[in-house]
Amino acid sequence: MERSRLFGVAARALQAPRTCRSRLGQTKRWQSNTTGNIRPQAPQPFWTTGRVLLFSAFTGSLTYLYGISDTSSFLSQNPVAARKPYVPVYAKKAELETAVTELRGMLGESAVSTDDEDLHRHGYSEWSSINIDVLPVAVAYPTSTEEVSQIAKVCHKHKIPMIPYSGGSSLEANFSAPFGGVSVDFCFMDKVLALRPDDMDLTCQPAVGWMSLNEKIAHTGLFFPVDPGPSAMIGGMVGTSCSGTNAVRYGTMKDWVVNLTVVLADGTVIKTKRRPRKSAAGYNLTALFVGSEGTLGLVTEITLKLAVIPQETSVAVVNFPSLRSAAATAMSVVRTGIPIAAMEIMDEVQMSVVNKAGATKKKWKETPTLFFKFSGTPGAVKEHIQQVRELSRKQGGGDFDFTRDAEEQKALWSARKEALWSMMALRREGDDVWSTDVAVPLSRLADIIEISKKEMDDLGLFASALGHIGDGNFHESIMFNGNDPAERQKVQDCVYRMVDRALEMEGTCTGEHGIGLGKKASLVKELGLDTIGVMKKIKAAIDPLGIMNPGKVFDLQ
Structure with missing residues (x-):
């Protein structure tokens, strides 16, 4: 083939x-x-x-x-x-x-x-x-x-x-x-089975969407903070251990799963632990299944921790003369210890994509841009905004564009949340979009963004850079002619140079998308054959017939 x-x-x-x-x-x-x-x-x-x-x-x-x-x-x-x-x-x-x-x-x-x-x-x-x-x-x-x-x-x-x-x-x-x-x-398994506001947790089935989940529980004053793409569902989020824009403040999926009900390959049903937020009882089987991409079992119920909805939230957008200056600002915010709720970066191409797709009512400046989300008490939010404003100005950042109400706040943040959808909406017949991610130590983020951005521009294709800059997670999205093998190869080479570059910087081949089929060889590069061998032994012990989502993460040997 x-x-x-x-x-x-x-x-x-x-x-x-x-x-x-x-x-x-x-x-x-x-x-x-x-x-x-x-x-x-x-x-x-x-x-x-x-x-x-x-x-x-x-x-x-x-x-x-x-x-x-x-x-x-x-x-x-x-x-x-x-x-x-x-x-x-x-x-x-x-x-x-x-x-x-x-x-x-x-x-x-x-x-x-x-x-x-x-x-x-x-x-x-x-x-x-x-x-x-x-x-x-x-x-x-x-x-x-x-x-x-x-x-x-x-x-x-x-x-x-x-x-x-x-x-x-x-x-x-x-x-x-x-x-x-x-x-x-699992589309018929889409129910919230139990909501326990006093314990700040709930139990749901895998086909519950995270956005609809937060709508259902808003009356409790609580929310589930992990926020990947709008269409993501809790089961898939567990499978890939995803994150999203809130990760810099709230962490990733693995930090919010209390326990799982899992059906193993032979039909055995297990529960990975009970409901306390902390436990030292035995192996951490919950963590084993989170991120396993369905290769160890089928997750049918998930107990999730919830967080308190902040008293006040404000969203701000600021433009920069270059991606490096934007990245430098983000690193200074992290190093200063300002408890930012979320911090995202988008290059000038992605800002243009958002404008062309009409995903938001506002027309955005088409320059490298940082999106900030501030949350907490009114006094704390005001103080954090002023601190970030000063750090941005030192790197040549422009004026802050702030929200005035919840609707405007949603519109501002939607520019980042709709990034991939906006790009895919611009495809012509025969076009594909290659979207992938890596993550690196914070000190190397500006380097990988700058080098990778130049390589994407040199392709001569419609390509953009964006990411969860607060935790070192960087994304590339490249549009190309899917019917042209030479063009596809050129894009593939560019993507995997970025992946190799991340590994050279002691990073990872994927921050939140998972391995699937596409990054199996990169995982071997990242961890080595001995470490992959341990994973294979775990797989063989739980699924000796190799019938759970075979071919993903690694090949059986």
Whole structure:
């Protein structure tokens, strides 16, 4: 398989990930089952001509293992790592048919879809920089932990891969299906199961969106502070240990998960710990599953810590003459110890993107820009604003553009939150957008931004730089012709030079997007074969058949 095909097909018109109800409702009728849940009606017979072709892809299109990202250059220098990856033995055609029949018998005819459009939506992503030609062979729609356990037992018995799916907005092919298998879509598991304001925590299911969650609990005076892309759901946020704009103040996903209910590969259901905010009881299994990208188990319930909504919040935007001066200001803010709520950077290209896309009502200056969020008591907010203003002026920063009310505040901050969506909205037919991230020690952030920005500009393509500058997390987004292999290769080389540069600076190949398929070789560079070997031993102990989201994070050997 050619590398250009491994990295995706041409992107179609922008369409944000949607819930299963709207996705499936366009292509099939609906019915109610005995539990009252709405599910799609039973699809056509399983083995259509398209399904046979899909099965052929499932069994024969595994060469992606040998060419993703910059693996070849790395392996040429590391012969030990160049051993042929182990390909687990998965179910044959007859076993797949049997498994689908069993699942429909347990969950209901409409709970397992083999519709071609459903399969495509669960194996291909317009958001991802990498796509492969293999799709899942079925999509299961559980409504409870018990049903997820039933799915796992059937798949374990027949050795069928399972791939968790929630928001569908991941960027590194985290929910792709390189070995086929069953995509487990949690869209019917979208409830807040318990809200405990006095304990400042709640328990929810994986398909709860973080934005809708905060709307539901606003009356308590509490909120959940982790804020990645607007369409992200709690299950996927756990899987990639994501963060967002609030990370500089509140930390990342791993800091806010109290415990998890997890269905293991054989259907066993475990709870990783109890509900106290601190515990020294045994291994920290909660932390083990957060960030594991579904390779160790299927998360079905999540208990999250909550924070108090600040008394006052203010958002300010300030322009700078260069990215380095903006980055220097950010570093001085951090070093001074000012408790900033959030601090984001966007280059002049990204500011132009926001203006062209019309994502906000305001017209922005198209120069390197810092976005600040201040929160706390009224007196503290006023003091912190003055301190940051003085530090900005020392680096040539312009006047602060402040919010006056909540609506204006939302509009100002939306310029940063809508960055990727704004860029994707500008795509022409055939365009792809490669969006990726790295993180480096704070002292090296200005260096990597400056060098990487120059390399992106030298491509002669539409490319922008942005990031969570308060914690060293830097993003690149590059638009290119997805049908031009030479142009794709040029972009790929630029991206992986940035990744290698971050590793040379003692950074990481991903700050919040995860490894997925796209950064497996970079993870080996970052941690080394011995460390990856420990991860593989953990994987083998928990999932000896290798059926939990196989092909992600690392290859089995």
